[in-house]
Amino acid sequence: MNKIINHLPTAELQELDAAHHMHPFTDNDALAKKGVRIITYADGVTLTDSEGMQYLDGMAGLWCVNIGYGRKELADVAARQMQQLPYYNTFFQTSHVPVIALSAKLAELAPEHLNSVFYASSGSEANDTNIRMVRHYWASKGKPNKKTIISRHNAYHGSTLGGASLGGMAGMHAQGGLPIPDIDYIDQPHWYDEGGDTDPAQFGLERARQLEAKIAELGEDNVAAFIAEPIQGAGGIIIPPATYWPEIQRICDAHEILLIADEVICGFGRTGNWFGSDTLGIKPDIMTIAKGLSSGYIPIGGSIVSDEIAKVIGASGDFNHGYTYSGHPVAAAVALENLRIIEEENIIGHVRDVAAPYF
Numbered sequence: 001m002n003k004i005i006n007h008l009p010t011a012e013l014q015e016l017d018a019a020h021h022m023h024p025f026t027d028n029d030a031l032a033k034k035g036v037r038i039i040t041y042a043d044g045v046t047l048t049d050s051e052g053m054q055y056l057d058g059m060a061g062l063w064c065v066n067i068g069y070g071r072k073e074l075a076d077v078a079a080r081q082m083q084q085l086p087y088y089n090t091f092f093q094t095s096h097v098p099v100i101a102l103s104a105k106l107a108e109l110a111p112e113h114l115n116s117v118f119y120a121s122s123g124s125e126a127n128d129t130n131i132r133m134v135r136h137y138w139a140s141k142g143k144p145n146k147k148t149i150i151s152r153h154n155a156y157h158g159s160t161l162g163g164a165s166l167g168g169m170a171g172m173h174a175q176g177g178l179p180i181p182d183i184d185y186i187d188q189p190h191w192y193d194e195g196g197d198t199d200p201a202q203f204g205l206e207r208a209r210q211l212e213a214k215i216a217e218l219g220e221d222n223v224a225a226f227i228a229e230p231i232q233g234a235g236g237i238i239i240p241p242a243t244y245w246p247e248i249q250r251i252c253d254a255h256e257i258l259l260i261a262d263e264v265i266c267g268f269g270r271t272g273n274w275f276g277s278d279t280l281g282i283k284p285d286i287m288t289i290a291k292g293l294s295s296g297y298i299p300i301g302g303s304i305v306s307d308e309i310a311k312v313i314g315a316s317g318d319f320n321h322g323y324t325y326s327g328h329p330v331a332a333a334v335a336l337e338n339l340r341i342i343e344e345e346n347i348i349g350h351v352r353d354v355a356a357p358y359f
């Protein structure tokens with residue numbers, strides 16, 4: 001590939017960045033004094049900065065570059081799609097080939113009862129969709145009070161008003177008047193940090209049963225859903241004890257609480273299966289997807305929902321929700337090509353059989 005090398009010297013780029021670019025989750029003054037690192041090139045698992053220094057990208061961008069950098073196929077597909085149909089909306093009784101093909105592919109890959117996709121451009125937006133969708137679902141079934149969504153302290157579900165409210169990050173709630181109403185929290189299943197002398201299996205059950213206690217406190221008729229990452233990513237790569245998820249599943253089923261698995265990090269191979277729900281034996285009603293869906297090459301996210309939810313939402317008139325870029329044709333085409341590569345190159349098998357044993 002012909003690299004772009006005629007950029008400004010590093011110091012000038014750093015100065016311009018400090019003057020005009022506000023970084024997410026960053027003390028911008030401190031960064032300006034230090035001087036930002038400028039990444040100019042990436043290939044495979046290796047990043048190169050503007051000084052020619054190379055780094056092993058252990059975090060895969062932001063847990064999203066699942067197939068690695070430098071896959072020309074994705075660039076080619078994007079270029080072709082931009083020339084054929086760079087944009088059209090999916091609001092007004094229209095669709096297009098990439099979004100149809102991607103939706104069918106996701107239905108094939110997802111657990112068998114999840115067959116319908118509502119698109120967004122990020123995980124945060126998709127979780128905002130989930131808030132509105134589960135509330136609208138219960139209202140459509142004549143239960144408008146089933147509104148509260150239970151999440152976990154220290155969870156991460158995004159940075160929009162809805163996403164950050166679903167998340168349980170104290171630092172985020174401290175800024176900007178969060179959380180929004182009708183979100184509640186239980187403790188995370190972090191045995192290593194919080195388990196003390198309790199046996200992990202017992203601890204997993206105790207943390208899961210906090211959900212049952214919270215449902216009892218709020219009243220089953222007021223709770224719409226429970227949301228959680230199969231394995232908490234941003235919170236600290238927290239793998240719950242093996243007893244945790246089966247108990248959560250039992251509680252959600254017993255109390256008619258929808259289960260939202262936030263697969264934004266766990267999805268698309270990271271746990272050695274297509275989804276973290278497959279690895280941990282979860283049967284969710286909705287899965288939030290983003291990141292690895294396109295390996296981060298282009299923004300796209302969404303919610304894959306159960307047949308039951310799709311049926312109820314479908315039969316309840318207009319669902320007054322959507323984004324200009326819901327099902328964007330270029331993003332959909334790139335995502336589809338990314339899924340082809342993951343499948344044809346057996347990347348998930350490699351994660352499971354080669355990489356995982358090392359970890």
Ligand SMILES: Cc1ncc(COP(=O)(O)O)c(C=O)c1O
Nearest residue numbers: 122123124156157158262264265
């Ligand atoms: C589990 C989870 N959900 C949602 C999000 C938000 O996704 P995005 O940053 O694409 O809005 C993230 C981002 O890291 C995440 O890890």
